[in-house]
Amino acid sequence: MIDLFPLFETTSLDLGIKIFILFLIFLFMVFMFIALVNVRALNRLVLLESGRSSFIIQAIFAFYFLLIVSLFLLALAIL
């Protein structure tokens, strides 16, 4: 049997894996933040449906970004 529990329970390895996962989520968070800023810039550039479409897209993106932030905080708390 290959038990991966000890891998996660050994202090140094556990810390390394935790930091690696948190780093990946953080990197993705930054990437999506840049995308969100880009969407805002595009909304200023072209206004669609007198701003209705632009607002919906921006709201969806902002909600998605909040989900990633929540996951990061959750990972920070439970890992």
Added chain:
Amino acid sequence: MADEHHSGEESKKHPTSDSVASLKNDRLNFFSTYVELPNGVSYENQEDDEKILVFLRRHPVTNFPWIFIALFLYFLPFLVAPILPGLFETMGIFDVSVPGNYIFILSSFYFLIVTGYWLLCFISWFYNISMVTNNEVVDIDYTGVFHKSIATTNLREIQDVEYIQKGLLQTFFNYGDVFIQTAGSRPNLEFLRIPHPAKVSDIIMDEKRKVEEND
């Protein structure tokens, strides 16, 4: 499959057909790809007397590949999970255990990445906008988080317009590429995979002629 390849010069042979006059006022909605004289659309640097004649996005059919990929990626863990134990057994590994909190965080992260993928693909389609106004042609390209380009060219600077429809899908769904050749050092514009390419190239050439006649 033979390419359907037409140049704007061809439409000059029919000066009586005024494609601009036949445009009908349409309402833009969230998923519009071809709208004539759209309401509620404006863009930066638009002149007060400038009117948008046609609003264009890529044809909806072009979205199918990323929609299928995203759906496949959503269902992939559910397809792979049942066969994993058998796969491990063939490799001589009979039991693998990973802490539940890691599984929860990593699987949530996976689904967020897949959601991000289709969201970015949708944004890329949503903001890839081309517009023909009574004064200029505007092409907004958003092909990724780190790439955004906005190109405009005055109708007077356009030398030639041509469109290409190739392949079964483009012929069947009536979409294709429109290439706008500009004078001098200005970059040429491309409206890729837009609906009604023939009509769009006609509109551009007709409006260009109108502008030149008024000069």
